[in-house]
Amino acid sequence: MFDWRWEFVWQILPRLLEATGNTLLAAGFGYVIALVLGLVFALAQRSHFKPLTFATRETVEFIRSTPLVLQIFFVFYVGPQFGIMLSPWTAGMIAIGLHYASYLSEVYRAGIDSVPKGQWEAAMSLSLGPVRTYSKIIIPQAIPTAFAGMGNYLVGIFKDTPMLSVIGVAELMHTANSIGSEYYRFLEPYTMVGIIFLLISLPTASLLRRTEDRIRKKIGLRSR
Amino acid sequence: MSYVEFLTEFGPRLVDGTITTAQQTILAAAVAILIAVAAGLMRLSHNRLIYGAATVYIEIFRGTSLLVQLYWIFFVLPLFGLTLDKFTAGFMAVGMNLGAYGAELVRGGILSVPKGQWEAALALNMSPAKRMIRIIFPQAILNMLPPWGNLLIELLKGTALVALISVTDLMFEAKQINGSTFLSAQVFGTALIIYYLMARCLITPFMRWLERIMARKLGRI
DSSP states (O other): OOOOOHHHHHHHHHHHHHHHHHHHHHHHHHHHHHHHHHHHHHHHHTOHHHHHHHHHHHHHHHHHHHHHHHHHHHHHHHHHHHHHOOOOOHHHHHHHHHHHHHHHHHHHHHHHHTTTTHHHHHHHHHHOOOOHHHIIIIIHHHHHHHHHHHHHHOOOOHHHHGGGGGGTTSSSSHHHHHOOOOOOOOHHHHHHHHHHHHHHHHHHHHHHHHHHHHHHHHTOOOOO | HHHHHHHHHHHHHHHHHHHHHHHHHHHHHHHHHHHHHHHHHTTTSSOOOHHHHHHHHHHHHHHHHHHHHHHHIIIIIGGGTOOOOOHHHHHHHHHHHHHHHHHHHHHHHHTOOOOHHHHHHHHTTOOOIIIIIIIIHHHHHHHHHHHHHHHHHHHHHHHGGGGGGGGSSSSHHHHHHHHOOOHHHHHHHHHHHHHIIIIIIIIIHHHHHHHHHHHHTTTOO
């Protein structure tokens, strides 16, 4: 029979909250890596150098179709085989950053494709170079379209951080596991982890939805 | 140890794991489809209670991690008197999680059927159930098959997590072999390729085939 013990909840709550900080840190770091690397992937797929386009597309496909947890293991264990020691944090950030970069590259791609052709032609007729065309003309207009997808993957990366526990990153799930095995009580730690995730991801998702509506209104698109 | 030697020694275990992964995927997909259709239809209900129940379910399962849900189902549910063996807990967790995502696809697919189809069914005096089964749902299926293809790949990837509750799937075998041999690049690399092939050479072509069949049945080709 289950018995929920509040005093146990209060006892473990400080540890869980500390771990929540780590979870947010991991999600934040991972997301920044994914944002930057995703843009690199997206631009590489638009390159005129065909082998690069092909290689990037296949890599993105491959990363997207294989489990993140296996990729985390791969990055963490394959390094040492070749003499590169990675800390769990570094390996985790590389794996999660790469995984989400491949998702975000698709989001960027859709965003860039949504910019009307006239904008490219206008930039060309003003003889702007590729760097200024992208940074001043195309990307600012691609962001409103891409925003929804980018927001979804921000929440997604947050929800996938528990997988980092498998290589020993001290985030929420890892802490809940160690609390569970220390006290032989799993009800409170696992339930609290679920509640903490809900309390962060639901408000974030609704905030993102409202921001998206605001952005869409600002550039004169219909809100969804 | 060369790669060929590696494969001859550990290949059979990886194949066993792949079979378990395939079983988990098929069972989880069945659970996900059942839940998605039920919750998706409930989200279209005008009854506040039915709508609310489906919304709560979807928000809980989409708002937390699959890994958290898996551990909760496997370690906490027994405290409520419901003990599932690890194999069942594995595919149930994956199916319930992806079912919550699928529910929105079902809802969207049904809403995308043109209004004239609903009106025509009404004009023919069909009962609501008959209208849904005979007219609306078949067209909705065709609309939502492409995103379901992506969802099934997510589901296949999700099953890798059941290794963490010791279901002996591909991920689990890879982890075990790595633990005893430290041939990390070979074993994890092979496992990654197997997952990739399952997604690209089984799920994607299967969904394309299904799309063609459905389109032909509805006379769209």
